Amino acid sequence: MPRGGARAVSGPPPDPRSLRSTKAADKGGWRTLPAEGREGEPPEWPLTTAADREMDLWEDLWAKPQAVVWEDMGQELEVALFVRTLAEAERADARVDVKKMVRGYLDSLGLSVAGMNRNRWKIAPALEETGAAALPDAAPSRRPSARDRLKVVPSGEGA
Template sequence: MAKGGARARSGPAPDPNALRRERDAGEWTVLPVAGRTGAPPAWPLSDQTAREKKLWTSLWAKPQGLMWERYGQELEVALYVRRFTEAELMDSRVNLSTLVRQMADSLGLTTPGMRANRWRIDRSENGDERRPAPTGRPASGGRVSARDRLKVIGGGG
């Protein structure tokens, strides 16, 4: 068994809301909340079922569809749809559900998958992503003591 060295998804997940986000702001792709418009691509596999067609259409309308289209991932999405519909069946194998979750991660359909791909969905009202104000730092740029950073959450009395 291999020891040491970097591993996929090792360490903390990238955080788009980190206090020093400006250092890697250019690495994140902001996807519009409205999603991808237009018809989904042609189904690349054989014999699409009605359930597969419905799921295929809904997935391509998601914001992630823009990135799948950019990177030509029609086949990957179709395989995910096929495995997903198989995993929905009552007599499906447990490991199929694990595969579906892994595929969802790689396609950016889960929160960890979105972070791993460095995608985030713009949920601001007018399309301008507003950065949260850093907490625990005074406007003057000086240091704040640990005591000053503490905040009372509920006053029991």
């Protein structure tokens, strides 16, 4: 077991609101994924014959926002391996190592919050039912200063 030193996923995940992450975003950036997900039919199943559960998972996953990136990067095989592993992990008698593999896939495919942050992906605000765009994000919050925490008392109040 290695000791000390940095690891690939050590430290906190990037935060799109932090100044450091903003500087990193200028260089490579955060990718905004469409809230409505990927449109169209899922790709052809790349592994040996799929079980019904695997095909259900396959279709559901390829409709997610993250699928836009998977398609761009040609990750059909990785997604299929995740689907097969997830279907196995769902069984009551599934081995612990299979469940750990699922967790790794969730992160690498951006299906967990940590995975989304590490991949520098965010999902666009969803459109409201009226079809209008959601309100833009509020201005980045700042830490309150000591002055902000002071209460102003008008003269003549109190005592």
